[in-house]
Amino acid sequence: MSRLLVKNLKQVVQIVDDSTTEFLKGDSMNRIKILNDPSNSLAILVDSEGKFEEIGDLGEIEKRDGIERILDAKKGIAIPGFVDAHSHPVFAGDRVHEFAMKLAGATYMQVQQAGGGIMFTTNKTREASEQDLRKDFEEVARKMLQSGTTTLEAKSGYGLDVETEMKMLRVLSTVTPGIPLEVSATFCGAHAVPKTIVGCGTRKVSAA
Incomplete structure (x- = not known):
């Protein structure tokens, strides 16, 4: 049984149009498969x-049985969801104030030495x-969903200690039914060198 009809599309970006090709690479990425219809009558039928x-054509697809919902694309374009890799979406704090320093020519190390x-x-x-x-x-x-991301590879890394890294990873592993975003969490504990490193004993070594 089909559950969703997406109608009134002017373009569908398929990437490939066969069932054997899993991905494109190299020069092949310049030859993706795209369906165009100036009359905006393309439609997609999505199963359960x-x-x-x-x-295909809306006139034919809308005759199918079992359509439960209809989404009007309003002459839009259907594209595959984006896979957003190497992201750090779990954090606190706002570093907007650093932009002025960078625009004035400060290096990253100078920003960091100033507490940024x-x-x-x-x-x-x-x-x-x-x-x-x-x-x-979640915000x-x-x-990201509104911008087309459907799969997210998200790293920890803003903890630089076990407790905070685990806290971040728990956030990434929490399922939120209202946000249908597929999240692949990655531990990135060596994102930077902590200000102090605790060795095998009690000796502390200041990081450069």
Whole structure:
């Protein structure tokens, strides 16, 4: 049984049009498969598992049985969802103030020595509660969905200690039914060198 009809599309970006090609690479990426219809009468039929069952003319597809919902694309374009890799969407703190320093010619190390950079975010993330981090991440996730991201590879890395890194990873592993974003969490504990490193004993070594 089909569940969703997406109608009134002017273009469908398929990438490939066969069932054997899993991805394109190199020069092949310049030859993706695109369907165009100036009359905006393209339609997509989506089955009960969320998979495309049929792509073609609206007049034919809308005759199919089992259509439960209809989405009017209003002359829009259907494209595959984006896979956003190497992202750091769980954090606290705002580093907008650093832009002025960078525009004035400050290097990253100069920004960090002035209390900015990753260490600023690290301190704020350590201070934030898991609930606050989750709330902020959900807002980021919603904005990413609105921009076309459907799969997110998200790294930790703003903790630089076990407790905070685990806190971040718990946020990334929490399922939020209202946000249908597929998240692949990655531990990135060596994102930067902490200000102090605790060795095998009690000796502390200051990082450069």
